[in-house]
Amino acid sequence: xxxxAIQAALCEAGVDGWLFYDHHQRDxxxxxxxxxxxxxxxxxxxxxxxxxxxxxxxxxxxxxxxxLDTLPGTKSVYSSWQELEHELEAMLAGVKRVAMQYSxxxxxxxxxxxxxxxxxVLRELGKEVVSSAxxxxxxxxxxxxxxxxxxxxxxxxIDRILAEGWREIGRRARAGSADANEFAMVEWLxxxxxxEGLIWEHGPNVSVGANAADSHYEPIRERSAKIERGxxxxxxxxxxxxxxxxxxxxxxxxxxxxxxxxxxxxxxVFTTVRDARxxxxxxxxxxxxxxxxxxxxxxxxxxxxVIEAAGFKDLFTHRTGHNIGTELHGSGAHLDNLETxxxxxxxxxxxxxxxxxxxxxxxxxxFGVRSEIDMITRVGEARVTGAVxxxxxxx
Numbered sequence: 275x276x277x278x279a280i281q282a283a284l285c286e287a288g289v290d291g292w293l294f295y296d297h298h299q300r301d302x303x304x305x306x307x308x309x310x311x312x313x314x315x316x317x318x319x320x321x322x323x324x325x326x327x328x329x330x331x332x333x334x335x336x337x338x339x340x341x342l343d344t345l346p347g348t349k350s351v352y353s354s355w356q357e358l359e360h361e362l363e364a365m366l367a368g369v370k371r372v373a374m375q376y377s378x379x380x381x382x383x384x385x386x387x388x389x390x391x392x393x394x395v396l397r398e399l400g401k402e403v404v405s406s407a408x409x410x411x412x413x414x415x416x417x418x419x420x421x422x423x424x425x426x427x428x429x430x431x432i433d434r435i436l437a438e439g440w441r442e443i444g445r446r447a448r449a450g451s452a453d454a455n456e457f458a459m460v461e462w463l464x465x466x467x468x469x470e471g472l473i474w475e476h477g478p479n480v481s482v483g484a485n486a487a488d489s490h491y492e493p494i495r496e497r498s499a500k501i502e503r504g505x506x507x508x509x510x511x512x513x514x515x516x517x518x519x520x521x522x523x524x525x526x527x528x529x530x531x532x533x534x535x536x537x538x539x540x541x542x543v544f545t546t547v548r549d550a551r552x553x554x555x556x557x558x559x560x561x562x563x564x565x566x567x568x569x570x571x572x573x574x575x576x577x578x579x580v581i582e583a584a585g586f587k588d589l590f591t592h593r594t595g596h597n598i599g600t601e602l603h604g605s606g607a608h609l610d611n612l613e614t615x616x617x618x619x620x621x622x623x624x625x626x627x628x629x630x631x632x633x634x635x636x637x638x639x640x641f642g643v644r645s646e647i648d649m650i651t652r653v654g655e656a657r658v659t660g661a662v663x664x665x666x667x668x669x
Contacts, residue, residue: 277324277330277346279413280292280324280409280413281324281325281326281327283409283412283413284324284325284326284373284409285326285327287373287408287409288371289326289371289372289373289404289409290325290326290368290369290370290371290372291323291324291325291326291366291369291371291372291373292323292324292372292373292374292406292409293321293322293323293366293372293373293374293396294307294308294321294322294323294324294374294375295319295320295321295322295374295375295388295392296316296319296320297316297318297319297320298316298317299312299314299316300387300389301375301387301388302387303375303385303387303410303414303605304322304375304387306414307410307413307414308322308345309344309345310342310344310345314341316338316341317338318334318335318337318338319335319358320332320333320334320335320338320341320342321333321334321362321365322342322345322347323347323365323366323369323372325368325369329346329347329348330345330346330347330348331347331348331349331350331365332345332347332348332349332350333349333350333351333352333358333361333362333365334349334350334351334352335351335352335353336351336352336353339351350364350365359395359399362395362396362399363399366396366399366401369401370400370401370402371401371402371404372396372401372402372403372404373403373404373405373406373409374388374393374396374403374404374405374406375387375388375406375410376388376393376403376404376405376406377405377407378405381614381615381617382405382407382614382616382617382618383614384605384608385405385406385407385410385605407618408618408619410605411597411605411606411607411618411619411621411624412621414599414604414605414606415597415599415604415605415606415607415621415624416606416621416622416623416624417522417599417623417624417625418520418623420520421520421521421522421600422522422623422625422650424514424515424518424520424521424522425514425521425522425523425524425598425625425648425650425659426659427515427521428472428513428514428515428521428522428523428524429524429648429659429660431467431470431471431472431513432467432472432511432512432513432524432526432660433526433660433661435463435466435467435470435511436463436509436511436526436528437661438466439459439462439463439466439509439511440509440528440530440667440669441669442459442462443459443501443507443532443669444532444533444669446458446459446501447501447502447503447505447532447533447669448503448533450502454500454501454502455493455498455499455500455501456480456481456482456485456493456498456499456501457480457493457494457495457498458498459480459501459509460477460478460479460480460493463478463480463509463511464478467511467513471515471516471517472513472514472515472516473513473514473515473516474511474512474513474514475602476492477492477510477511477512478509478510478511478512478513479491479492479493479508479509479510479511480493480501480507480508480509481493481499481507481508481509481510481642482499482500482501482505482506482507482508483499483505483506483640483641484635484640484641485499485508486506486507486508486529486641486642486643487633487634487635487640487641487642488633488642489591489592489631489633489642489644501532502532503532503533503534504531504532504533504534505531505532506529506530506531506532506536506540506641507529507530507531507532507669508527508528508529508641508642508643508644509527509528509529509530510526510527510644510646511525511526511527512524512525512526512602519600520600521600522598522599522600522625523598523599523600523601523602523625524648524659524660525598525602525627525646525648526646526647526648526660526661527629527644527645527646528645528646528663528667529544529643529644529645529663529666529667530666530667530668530669531666531667531668531669532669533669535668536666537639539634539639540639540641540643540666541666542584543586543589543632543634543641543643544643544645544665544666546580546581546584546586546632547581547630547631547632547643547644547645548645548663548664549580550576550577550578550580550581550590550594550630551577551628551629551630551645551646551647553576553577553579553580554573554574554576554577554594554595554609554628554630555628555647555649555658556576557572557573557576558573558620558628558649558651558656559656559657561656562622562651562652562654562655562656563654563655563656565653565654567619568619568620569607569616569617569618569619569620570607570608570609570610570611570616570617570618570619570620571609571610571611571614571615571616571617572611573594573595573609573620573628574593574594574595574609574610574611574612574616575611577594577609577628577630578590578594578611578612578630580630581630581632586632589632589633589634589635590612590630590631590632590633591612591631591633592612592613592631593608593609593610593611593612593613593614593616594609594610594628594629594630595608595609595610595626595627595628595629595646596608596609596610596626596627597624597625597626598625598626598627598648599624599625604625604626606618606620606621606624606626607619607620607621607624607626608626609626609627609628620651621651622651622652622653623651623652624650624651625648625649625650625651625659626648626649627646627647627648627649628646628647628648628649629644629645629646629647630644630645631643631644645663647659647660647662647663648660
């Protein structure tokens with residue numbers, strides 16, 4: 275835990291302190307940012323204040339007084355709720371504007387970890403509570419060069435596995451084999467990733483036809499559609515290096531058709547989704563090249579405008595992308611102006627997906643198109659990290 279780095283960020287943000295609070299490990303962000311053991315047994319409330327200037331301060335219950343001993347700073351203890359509030363007021367003396375894992379109106383729910391009652395107590399003490407969302411992004415989502423390198427290792431492996439996966443689908447479909455189905459191909463992709471030293475969670479995903487129109491569809495052995503000539507297929511695949519807990523995920527989605535040309539509607543939807551993806555990519559690249567800031571909602575809006583202009587507004591039912599870090603859905607800015615209005619900035623040295631989607635759920639043709647790539651940002655540059663799908667795959 276780097277006190278000096280946090281204090282510099284607080285001074286830049288014009289915030290008097292960052293107040294971390296937890297009870298029963300409700301705030302995993304606090305544990306990661308402070309470097310605390312996530313398995314630590316916590317049954318009482320604790321507070322940890324990093325002021326913009328001066329020494330950090332701790333407040334803990336007497337029966338768990340040693341829980342923050344790995345952190346620097348002075349310590350106060352309490353037993354009763356009256357003593358807690360008295361000590362909290364003393365702890366925050368001289369601090370007016372304090373950041374917490376809070377988001378006004380729960381707008382960015384990914385950082386809303388502090389309960390409303392605790393916020394009420396602080397306001398009664400005369401404190402202005404502001405969101406720590408941008409601070410969390412800075413200390414959770416910003417990657418090292420070594421971490422970025424792990425992303426590219428996963429990228430090279432998964433791009434190769436996916437290319438061979440399409441060929442395997444073609445072989446099985448044309449042979450009419452019993453293992454030409456969604457679940458069997460999930461197992462094939464998973465085994466290929468395992469051999470390459472990758473790990474994943476809840477996937478990968480292979481969806482056929484109408485199942486591709488369900489964003490969170492997961493085939494199982496007992497419910498798995500056949501893949502045959504004429505099928506429309508979506509593959510969503512993600513993974514990271516298995517033996518490195520600091521490694522970064524690679525996450526992509528492609529779509530294709532088996533032994534045929536796409537229908538007019540399939541081609542039109544794919545082209546729209548592809549162009550929406552490229553609009554978001556172009557805006558991020560443009561802003562970074564000009565050394566200008568960009569918020570997550572702005573990239574989402576760029577993609578959404580393309581899909582709406584094509585008449586598919588009602589088919590684009592979720593955000594354009596998500597932050598990627600050591601967690602697949604990380605704590606930095608998401609590309610979102612639908613589910614949330616994400617005003618967090620897309621910071622340098624971060625990774626995120628761009629994955630607009632159109633889900634055709636009605637009519638004689640039912641399918642879904644998602645075209646997902648990942649991007650990495652550095653000062654003055656933003657780039658796509660892997661292969662980019664330009665046309666529907668012909669299997």
